[in-house]
Amino acid sequence: MTNAIQSSDRAAIEKIVASLEAAWNTGDGKAFGAPFSTDADFVNIRADHFQSRDAIAAGHDAIFRTIYAGSVNRYKVESVRLLRPDVALAHVHAVLNSPAGPLAGTHASRFSIVLTREGGGWQIASLHNTLVASDSR
Amino acid sequence: MTNAIQSSDRAAIEKIVASLEAAWNTGDGKAFGAPFSTDADFVNIRADHFQSRDAIAAGHDAIFRTIYAGSVNRYKVESVRLLRPDVALAHVHAVLNSPAGPLAGTHASRFSIVLTREGGGWQIASLHNTLVASDSR
Numbered sequence: 087m088t089n090a091i092q093s094s095d096r097a098a099i100e101k102i103v104a105s106l107e108a109a110w111n112t113g114d115g116k117a118f119g120a121p122f123s124t125d126a127d128f129v130n131i132r133a134d135h136f137q138s139r140d141a142i143a144a145g146h147d148a149i150f151r152t153i154y155a156g157s158v159n160r161y162k163v164e165s166v167r168l169l170r171p172d173v174a175l176a177h178v179h180a181v182l183n184s185p186a187g188p189l190a191g192t193h194a195s196r197f198s199i200v201l202t203r204e205g206g207g208w209q210i211a212s213l214h215n216t217l218v219a220s221d222s223r
Numbered sequence: 224m225t226n227a228i229q230s231s232d233r234a235a236i237e238k239i240v241a242s243l244e245a246a247w248n249t250g251d252g253k254a255f256g257a258p259f260s261t262d263a264d265f266v267n268i269r270a271d272h273f274q275s276r277d278a279i280a281a282g283h284d285a286i287f288r289t290i291y292a293g294s295v296n297r298y299k300v301e302s303v304r305l306l307r308p309d310v311a312l313a314h315v316h317a318v319l320n321s322p323a324g325p326l327a328g329t330h331a332s333r334f335s336i337v338l339t340r341e342g343g344g345w346q347i348a349s350l351h352n353t354l355v356a357s358d359s360r
Contacts, residue, residue, distance in 0.1 A: 125304075127312065132356035133333040135301075135314060164272075167262075169339055169348050173310050175264065177272060196270040198351045200337055202306055211306050214335045214351035219269035 091168050098208050099176055099201060103161050110159040115147025123202070123209040131195055131217045153187035164196075172203035180215075194218040228305050235345050236313055236338060240298050247296040252284025260339070260346040268332055268354045290324035301333075309340035317352075331355040 102121045109117035119142045122128070128136040128145075136142050159182050166176040180195045197215035201208045239258045246254035256279045259265070265273040265282075273279050296319050303313040317332045334352035338345045 127302075127314065127335065129314070129333055129335060129351075129353055131353060133331075133353040134356075135333060137302075165264075165274075169337065170307060170310060173307060175337065175349050177264065177266070194270075196266055196272060198264065198266060198349060200306065200312065200349070212312050212335060212337070214266075214353065216266055216268060216270040216351065216353045219271075 091166055091174070095168075095174065095203075095208070096166050099166050099174055100163055102201070102208060102210065103163050103176070103178055103199075107159055107161040110146075110150070110154075110157070113150035113155070115143045115145075115150055118146040118150075119143025121208075121210050122213075123204070123211050126210055127212045129214040131215050153189070154182075154184060156186070157182055157184035157189075159183075169200075174201045174203075174208065175199075176201070228303055228311070232305075232311065232340075232345070233303050236303050236311060237300050239338070239345060239347065240300050240313070240315055240336075244296055244298040247283075247287070247291075247294070250287035250292070252280045252282075252287055255283040255287075256280025258345075258347050259350075260341070260348050263347055264349045264351075266351040268352050290326070291319075291321060293323070294319055294321035294326075296320075306337075311338045311340075311345065312336075313338070 119139045122139040122142055124139050126139055128142045136145050159180055162179045164177045164179050168174050176199050178197050182193045184190050195215050195217045197213055199210050200212040202211050256276045259276040259279055261276050263276055265279045273282050296317055299316045301314045301316050305311050313336050315334050319330045321327050332352050332354045334350055336347050337349040339348050
């Protein structure tokens with residue numbers, strides 16, 4: 087069952103999501119990967135599965151320079167709850183504006199993240215993203 | 224960081240995934256919802272977000288009787304790792320054969336599940352599903 091979440095933990099997780107958004111919008115793959123644990127899992131909107139912080143950073147570096155160059159993402163944290171005192175689950179709604187490429191235009195997605203509290207703070211262990219169906223937008 | 228997983232825990236999680244597959248293939252919404260915690264989160268391939276076991280069961284009951292009537296799903300557990308001794312993360316590849324409806328034909332997806340070990344065994348706290356991109360199948 088869900089445990090109550092402290093406002094400081096909620097704030098820390100909001101800050102991590104904001105750092106992902108900032109990394110996307112500056113096209114910085116390394117910064118995008120930074121909040122993930124070294125062995126993190128990442129499933130993108132195509133259902134491609136990346137495993138490791140390095141793979142996540144490199145994959146984003148590639149798309150920031152190609153199909154998503156110049157795109158802008160806006161993330162809104164919809165919910166956060168604790169599965170354990172040191173394990174959190176959050177859902178985030180994303181709106182991407184892409185000037186060109188296969189997703190040119192505005193597209194919404196919803197991703198979930200699982201975070202664990204490690205020595206220095208929260209890290210993302212898993213991210214899973216799904217494009218919002220076009221007739222649901 | 225990941226902890227080693229006992230073969231008994233891996234087997235228990237494989238069994239839960241098999242129970243989801245069996246529930247889908249018999250069109251039993253209540254059985255599909257059974258392995259979830261009462262406050263579980265579920266994001267489907269349209270990025271619709273269901274919250275609670277009851278909502279997950281009712282939602283599946285509805286699609287089993289309509290757009291997915293007569294469909295057959297095959298699930299393959301691709302990976303399982305522990306985030307904590309009592310928190311597991313698994314990734315599953317699904318192949319759906321649907322005789323009719325908006326997804327008539329064969330479609331692959333990949334979902335992740337987060338499970339917590341409660342008194343009586345493992346429960347699914349979160350499931351997130353994404354359709355595999357058509358040019359990746």
